[in-house]
Amino acid sequence: MASLNTLLDSVVSEEVECAICLNKLDTPRILACLHSFCEKCLEKCVRNRKDDSSQSGNSTLKCALCKEYTALPDTGVRGLRLDFRATRLVETLLEQETRERKLASSAHRCEACGCTDSGETASTEKSPFTYCRECCQVLCERCSSAHAGLRMTQTHTVANISDLLNGKVTIQSKDHSMLCPKHADEKLKIFCVTCLEPVCHDCTLIDHNREQGHQLQFLKDFVPTIREELISRQEEVSEKSEEFSEFLNLVDELETHIMDKTKTTSKSIQNAIVEYSSRVEEVHFQMEKVACDYLGEKSKQLNQLRKKTQHIKSLAEKSLLLTNQIMENEQDLVGLASMYKSLREAMDRAIAEKPDEQKLKNIRKSIDRLHYHVTPLEAKVGKVAVGCSCRERSTSSVACKNGPKDVQFTRDGRISAIVQAECIGGRPETVHVKTGTETLYKLETRDSGKRYEGYYSSTRNAYAATVRGVYEAKEVKSPAVFAAIKQTSTSFPNCTSFSWTRWLPTLQYDSIRCFTSLSDHRFVIATTDAKLYILGDALGELSHGLPGKRSISGLATDNEDNIYITDRDNRKIYILRSDGNLKNTLTFDDISPTCVAVPHMGPEIIAVTHEPATVSILDHHGNVLCSIHNEEWKKVVIGFDADRLLYILWSDRNNKKTLQRYTFQGMQVDTLFEKESHSYNDLVLAVSPVGACAAAVVTTTGVDGKVVTVAPREKPLPETLP
Structure with a gap:
């Protein structure tokens, strides 16, 4: 087994030096982290701490090495356990340093009588000087003989200095018997099983009395139990150490x-x-x-x-x-x-x-x-930014008989919706419309050649008309119910009421596929028969720039009012100017674009959806920059906001709806809502292209359809661990 000298050879400075004062440990106290410091240094830390006490309370002490907190007992630092092992190491090291110093500096001088031998060196075999381990003194030949004859010193270990310096003889360090720090001259020979610490005989009479419930055993008898318990923990601690290594x-x-x-x-x-x-x-x-x-x-x-x-x-x-x-x-x-x-x-x-x-x-x-x-x-x-949360979520009701079929944000932040609305008709195939507002009135007189101004008669519960005002007659296929664009009167975030109506008496509601808006508040409308209309003061066709054989599956506009039209059947994207002239055509070999979105504020990219439930980001030459796909997606629609974030509304096989945001590089940013059940099975999404970031989703269609508006808000960067 290793002796104290062998153990001393493996001692590193941190085990005998205080990390606070950088001196040898003096009355070392051990903390919960197994680091030891001088008792006085710890007491000074307790007195001087201000910042730590505000964080961890006055009953804790932070380790100067690993920063872990140790709970202080009621008696303070002196209530911490004494590190007897460190004390033994320090004493042994000091003894060794003293011996080496004296052998080097006093080898020719007796520390008892003061005599010297200047004619011989300590390294020769003829040196008359010896060294006593217990007294830590250099002795001449005469004093050494007297030293050996005294009763109290005759058992001391004495060796010739020449033999020590030449390495022929080694002196083991004194095997100090540890004395009780509370009771001088009393050795620690008893172990208190209750307090788990070695004590002296006097301690068993005062602080560790059997009558007080303390279990006592002789130290040498309890050591096997200590060894057994520590050995039983070694294997498990080794496994934990390996686990922490892998985690690191x-x-x-x-x-x-x-x-x-x-x-x-x-x-x-x-x-x-x-x-x-x-x-x-x-x-x-x-x-x-x-x-x-x-x-x-x-x-x-x-x-x-x-x-x-x-x-x-x-x-x-x-x-x-x-x-x-x-x-x-x-x-x-x-x-x-x-x-x-x-x-x-x-x-x-x-x-x-x-x-x-x-x-x-x-x-x-x-x-x-x-x-x-x-x-x-x-x-x-x-x-x-990192993630977002919903700043605001509101639901608006659209007064209609059926719809909304599609929704869009205008450039001034208002929400528009394609609906089927009920109107008041006159003779079959004829309605009378007030110019400008597109408000419809019932004709009560048979004189249809005159112009009328309508008003509502509460007594007859019907609209009436007089010859005052400016009106015109329009032929429609269904005078009672036809398509209209309903729009909020105010901009986001106050767009809660769809109070403005623009009638479309010449278009069948079922024939409208989708629509989009221009910067001058005009609308571009696509129909199921692949025709394109522009709605300003009047409704006009805008299909002259498109090829004859085509289909229209999606619409989008950019900040220059270029119109992007997806042709899924022919795998093309047409780019039209707002005057209807064709600007460019993108043709694809392996993509059949359905929905299209374009950011209004650069860079020049195009996002499209295509089978199988994939979103691809393209440059303006039609090259795929990146693609986004999720196995859960069954249907997908998209839109860009003012910050060029891509909104993706998708549904899974159970028709649960999820709205997420992505960067145009394809990285997911956050989720605005997830796995929601809406009564409307299809997907309709509108994203505000300028101004505040907002999205509108159709959740219910039919009579008084519902539109939910979601406004994301970016989370502040966290300052601490989540």
Whole structure:
């Protein structure tokens, strides 16, 4: 078994030096983390702490090495357990240093009588000087003989200095018997099983009395029990140490991912804002700083997680190391007994701890949710955000007989809806309309050649007409019910009432497929027979620029009022100017575009949906930049907001609806609502292209259909761990 000298050879500075004062440990007290410090240093820390006390209370003490908190007993620092092992190491080290110093500096001078031998060196075999281990003195030949003859010193270990210096003889360090710190000259020979600490005979009469319920055993008799318990924990602690090592490897991998993410995000932000010249340069570094600070914060959180895990791993390893060292030294019973409770507690803590996989998962999720976007708005060039929450969600009812079939945001933030509305008709195939407002009235006189002004008669519960005003007659196929565009009178976020109506007496409701809006508040309407109409002061056809053989499955407009038309059957996208002239045609080999969306504020990209339930981002030459697909998607519609975020409304096989946002690079940003059941089975989505970010979704059709408006709000970047 290892002796105290062998153990001393493996001692490192941190085991005999106080990390606070950097001197040898003086009356060392051991903390819960198994780190020891001078008693006076700990008391000074308790007196001087201000910031820590506000965080962890006055009953705790933070370790100067690992920053872990240890609960202080009622008696304060002096109530902490004494580190007898460290005390033994310090005493032995001091003894060794004293011996080496005296052998080197006083080898020719007797410390008892003062005589010297200047003619001989200490390294020769003829040196008359000896060294006493117990007295720590150099003695001449005469004093050495007298020393050996005295009764109280005749058992001391004495060796010739020349033999010591030449290595022929070695002196083992004194096997100090530890004395009780409370009762001088009393050795620690008894172990209190109740308090788990070695005590002296006097302690058993005062603080550890059997009559007070304390169980006592002789120290040498209880040591086998200590060894057995520590050995039983060693294997489990070793397994925990390996588990923490594997977890730290995952932490390192995630840190590498964070570093890569920091680089790629920084580079992407730089590439995205080059086009915005000097004004964008001013916010470039701000955006990069927010992103890097956020990733830096996550890296900091990851580092905290690493430190925590490393600390538990270190605690496990340190407890294993100390256990092995103590177990090897059968002679140091007091050291073993004094460390027993602390080692047992440390081992139990290591066994109880588990790698915080949920926290690692949360950090990874936070990193993956980071996105950026840049918008060329006067007051807001760009920003970095992580996720969002719904700022506002409201439901509006559209007074109609059927619908809405489609909804759109106009450029001034109002919501428009295609519905089937009931109107008042005159003779069959004829209605009379007030010019400008498109309000319909019933004709009560047979003189249809005159112009009429209508009013509502409560006595006859019908609309009447007089010859005052400006009216015109229009031929319709169904004078009682026909298509209309209903619109909110106010802009978002106050667009809750669909009070404005624009009638479409020459279009069948069932024949309308979809519509979109232009910057001058005109509407472009597509029908099921692939015709295109533009609605301004009057309804006119806009199909002359399109090829004869075509289909129309989706419409969108950009900030220049170019009209994007998807032709699913022919795998084409037509780009028309607002005057109806064809600007460009994109043809695809493997994509049949259905729904189309275009951001109003650059870059020049196009998003389309196609089978199988996929969203592809294209450049203006039709090249696929990236694709987004989810196996859960069965139906998909899309739209871009003012921040160039792509809104994707999709339904699953159970027709549950989900609305999510993505960057145009294909990265998911957040979910606005998830797995909702709507009475309307189809998907209808409108996204505000300018101004505040908002989306409108049709949830109910039929009589008084329902439109839900969702306004996302970006979450603030968290300052602490989630």
